[in-house]
Amino acid sequence: MKSLNIKKGIPMIPVIPFLVVAVMYLILPAVGIALQGFQSPVTGAFSLENFQKIFTKIIYIRTIQNSLNLSFISTILGLLISFLAALALTSVSKRTESTVMSILSMSSNFAGLPLAFAFILVLGNTGVVRQLVEAANLHWLDGFDLYSTDGVMLIFIYFQIPLGTLLLVPSFQAIRKEWKEAAALMHANSVQFWLRVGLPMLLPGLMGTFGMLFANALTAYATVYVLMSNNFPLMAIKITTLFTGDSVTQEELGSALSVIMILCMLIVIGLCNLTTKLFYKGGDTK
Amino acid sequence: MKSKRTLATVYLIAVSFFLLFPLLITCIFSFVTSWTKLIPNGWTLEYYQQVIGQANFWPSVGRGLLISIIPVFISGLLIILTMYTSVLYYPWVDRVVQAICMLPHTLKGVILALAVLSMYVGSPTVLSDRILMLTMVYCVAILPYIYQGIRNNLDAINVQNLVEAAVILGSSKLYAFFKVIIPNMITGIMVSALLGMSTLFADFAIVKILAGGKYLTAQQLLYNSRSMPGQLVSVIVLILFLIVLLISAGALVIQNIGKKDADKAVVED
Numbered sequence: 435m436k437s438l439n440i441k442k443g444i445p446m447i448p449v450i451p452f453l454v455v456a457v458m459y460l461i462l463p464a465v466g467i468a469l470q471g472f473q474s475p476v477t478g479a480f481s482l483e484n485f486q487k488i489f490t491k492i493i494y495i496r497t498i499q500n501s502l503n504l505s506f507i508s509t510i511l512g513l514l515i516s517f518l519a520a521l522a523l524t525s526v527s528k529r530t531e532s533t534v535m536s537i538l539s540m541s542s543n544f545a546g547l548p549l550a551f552a553f554i555l556v557l558g559n560t561g562v563v564r565q566l567v568e569a570a571n572l573h574w575l576d577g578f579d580l581y582s583t584d585g586v587m588l589i590f591i592y593f594q595i596p597l598g599t600l601l602l603v604p605s606f607q608a609i610r611k612e613w614k615e616a617a618a619l620m621h622a623n624s625v626q627f628w629l630r631v632g633l634p635m636l637l638p639g640l641m642g643t644f645g646m647l648f649a650n651a652l653t654a655y656a657t658v659y660v661l662m663s664n665n666f667p668l669m670a671i672k673i674t675t676l677f678t679g680d681s682v683t684q685e686e687l688g689s690a691l692s693v694i695m696i697l698c699m700l701i702v703i704g705l706c707n708l709t710t711k712l713f714y715k716g717g718d719t720k
Numbered sequence: 721m722k723s724k725r726t727l728a729t730v731y732l733i734a735v736s737f738f739l740l741f742p743l744l745i746t747c748i749f750s751f752v753t754s755w756t757k758l759i760p761n762g763w764t765l766e767y768y769q770q771v772i773g774q775a776n777f778w779p780s781v782g783r784g785l786l787i788s789i790i791p792v793f794i795s796g797l798l799i800i801l802t803m804y805t806s807v808l809y810y811p812w813v814d815r816v817v818q819a820i821c822m823l824p825h826t827l828k829g830v831i832l833a834l835a836v837l838s839m840y841v842g843s844p845t846v847l848s849d850r851i852l853m854l855t856m857v858y859c860v861a862i863l864p865y866i867y868q869g870i871r872n873n874l875d876a877i878n879v880q881n882l883v884e885a886a887v888i889l890g891s892s893k894l895y896a897f898f899k900v901i902i903p904n905m906i907t908g909i910m911v912s913a914l915l916g917m918s919t920l921f922a923d924f925a926i927v928k929i930l931a932g933g934k935y936l937t938a939q940q941l942l943y944n945s946r947s948m949p950g951q952l953v954s955v956i957v958l959i960l961f962l963i964v965l966l967i968s969a970g971a972l973v974i975q976n977i978g979k980k981d982a983d984k985a986v987v988e989d
């Protein structure tokens with residue numbers, strides 16, 4: 435009996451290295467963060483102290499608000515621009531389409547640090563465009579400060595556009611020309627078609643993309659760090675300083691904030707999935 | 721219809737312009753002596769020479785590439801090994817592996833790095849080694865991409881039939897897996913490996929948290945040069961962008977070759 439069990443177990447050996455890595459560098463650290471968030475920094479006992487602190491201290495509330503605001507607004511704007519771009523791609527010539535697709539996939543690689551630096555070179559305090567505009571005595575950029583929420587928002591929207599469009603294009607390709615013709619035969623106008631057939635068909639793609647873009651914006655670190663180092667209250671930045679700060683580290687508080695950030699992400703993705711489930715009319719929702 | 725097409729084209733030109741603008745300005749800026757009027761005051765290759773001649777530039781690019789290749793390799797190997805078990809013996813293993821591989825999506829970026837750091841930083845063993853932590857976190861961070869890439873490829877070939885055919889012809893399952901299945905998956909593996917590599921090469925957050933100043937990658941070199949002349953920074957920005965672009969373009973090329981081969985195979989059938 436025992437030898438049979440061993441024989442059955444032998445094919446499992448190749449899975450072991452994967453499991454070891456996953457447990458050591460993914461599951462244990464994740465559990466560790468979750469537990470630490472509920473640990474009192476003083477006594478080490480289970481407590482809600484950290485969460486209490488986060489939700490009562492104005493600086494942490496501001497941090498969470500800022501993160502959510504930035505992520506939501508940049509995602510909605512980014513998704514809107516991407517949606518229109520993917521829609522526009524369906525009605526242009528093949529040549530334009532492939533050129534734009536190349537530009538999109540090229541700029542989807544332009545992210546993180548190089549992107550932030552490019553924006554600084556263009557629109558920063560001594561940025562080329564800013565200097566040119568000022569030299570021409572124009573005041574287009576007077577109200578715009580790259581090193582502020584506006585600047586971060588602009589860069590976030592920049593990296594959302596190629597990503598969002600590339601993710602949405604397949605959904606638009608799934609909408610067949612015949613459906614439009616069928617709708618037209620039944621005297622549906624273009625608005626009615628999109629409202630009743632097009633949008634519901636696109637819903638899974640739209641919601642999936644929304645979740646993806648939101649998670650991307652919420653966790654973005656490098657861009658913000660380059661622009662404002664640690665001085666901008668955003669969750670990803672705050673969590674990092676709580677863990678690795680120059681003065682006192684407050685890992686418990688950082689863990690609690692991490693738990694909140696992950697929850698925000700899961701809630702938004704969950705709501706996206708729920709919306710798809712409730713309103714998708716394409717039949718099989720999987 | 722005509723006006724709709726024009727409107728769409730105009731909109732796409734506007735979006736493309738917005739996307740290309742920072743890149744274009746950075747590119748022009750890297751070639752100028754100074755730029756205060758509409759037409760730059762003068763042209764020079766001096767900054768390219770400076771960056772390329774800088775003693776620690778290429779080594780840091782090399783370090784960046786190395787620390788992106790090794791984790792991709794490890795991750796790929798780990799997943800292929802699990803597929804050996806799930807494909808040939810226990811299909812349920814795949815569900816577990818998939819669930820685990822999707823986890824890094826929620827623990828994105830800084831959280832995973834910080835969690836690993838706080839867990840192992842105090843360890844007296846080799847586990848507290850920063851480079852080891854960095855390598856392993858990278859491995860885990862790209863699991864979703866590597867898994868999905870390999871999985872898609874596996875779904876595209878009829879594994880069960882191939883293995884059965886090989887076994888009927890007298891080969892062992894092990895032989896069938898490495899000599900028949902793996903070669904069939906090589907395109908998918910290469911594509912996801914290159915995409916994973918370009919993601920890792922572009923990373924700054926994780927390497928900053930885990931390695932700090934101990935392992936200078938190209939991204940950190942870029943960050944450290946932030947107070948240098950703008951032209952110098954723009955040269956580094958462009959070179960790093962080009963490297964990432966080349967790696968992902970490589971993935972696209974391989975994918976297209978694979979597709980063509982597959983199409984051909986279908987035609988020949």
